[in-house]
Amino acid sequence: MNNGHYQDAQATVSGTDLRAWGQKDLANGRAHLWIQNKKHTWRNVVGGVAIPAVSGTVEVSGLKEFKSYAIEWWDPYQPDISRQIIRIDTAVARANGAITITVDKLANDIAVKITMPPLCSSAPRYDLNCDQRVDVGDLMLVAGRWGTRAGNPEYDARYDLSRSGTIDVEDLRLLAARWRDDR
Numbered sequence: 163m164n165n166g167h168y169q170d171a172q173a174t175v176s177g178t179d180l181r182a183w184g185q186k187d188l189a190n191g192r193a194h195l196w197i198q199n200k201k202h203t204w205r206n207v208v209g210g211v212a213i214p215a216v217s218g219t220v221e222v223s224g225l226k227e228f229k230s231y232a233i234e235w236w237d238p239y240q241p242d243i244s245r246q247i248i249r250i251d252t253a254v255a256r257a258n259g260a261i262t263i264t265v266d267k268l269a270n271d272i273a274v275k276i277t278m279p280p281l282c283s284s285a286p287r288y289d290l291n292c293d294q295r296v297d298v299g300d301l302m303l304v305a306g307r308w309g310t311r312a313g314n315p316e317y318d319a320r321y322d323l324s325r326s327g328t329i330d331v332e333d334l335r336l337l338a339a340r341w342r343d344d345r
Contacts, residue, residue, distance in 0.1 A: 171195055171222055179216040180265060184274075188224050191231070191278030195220065195263075202270040215267040222276065223260040227306075228299040229278055230254050230292035231261055236273035254293050257302070288340040290320060296340045304333050 167189040173182040179200050186193035197220055201213045225231065233251045240246045253261040263274065290300040303321055310317040312327040319325075324332040 172224075174221045176218040176220075177216070180218045180220065180268070182220045186222060186224060186276075191226055191229065193222055193225075193274075193276040195222070195274040195276070196271060197263075197265055197268065197274060198271045199268045213269055215269045217264075217266050217268070220263045220265060220274075221260050222263070223258065225255040225259045225261060225276075226278065227255050227257050227259045228291045228302050232277050233261075233263060234275040234277070236275065238271060238273050252293065254291055254299055288323065288337055296337065296342060300337060301334070304329060304337055 167187040168185040169188070171182070171184040171186045171193050173184060173195055175182050175197075181198045181200050182195050184193060184195035199213065199216050201211075201216070205211075206213055231253050233253055234247050235249045235251070236246050237248050238246075240248075251263075253263065255261050261276070265272075288296045288300060290303045293299060304323070307316060307318055307321045307329045310329050312319070312322075317329065322329050322333060323336040324330075326332060
């Protein structure tokens with residue numbers, strides 16, 4: 163899993179009973195984590211020690227701000243490949259590029275795959291961060307490219323909603339007209 167872009171995930175956890183480690187590829191918007199209940203050890207399992215479930219959060223930073231990410235939860239103990247993904251959630255990276263994953267009642271270990279969906283095919287047209295609504299996250303994406311023109315390295319046609327070649331007030335007007343649109 164090394165394409166030259168992976169680095170230590172540097173995941174941080176809340177509390178002392180969770181541990182998380184893995185790697186992230188910031189160039190392609192993905193990460194892979196192993197999250198462990200620290201009391202779920204070989205010795206405790208073999209010794210028949212009751213292992214209490216733990217809850218907390220795991221934070222991964224350095225992702226693209228205001229972008230939506232899919233979070234796949236994988237059961238590493240499930241032998242049936244078709245049943246290994248137990249759920250898929252979404253999270254939007256905050257302004258600092260971090261996402262927080264909530265871990266609820268973890269009795270053993272779990273694997274997590276974080277990916278940036280390539281397109282918002284089922285989202286409203288003006289939902290630029292793929293979170294199924296038009297809101298401040300989308301506004302921040304347009305504002306972050308304010309004043310850029312086609313040909314400028316910072317210009318991104320996805321945020322030029324008017325297709326004028328410049329990201330300007332017209333793009334904000336179009337976005338505002340769709341504010342809170344979640345259809």
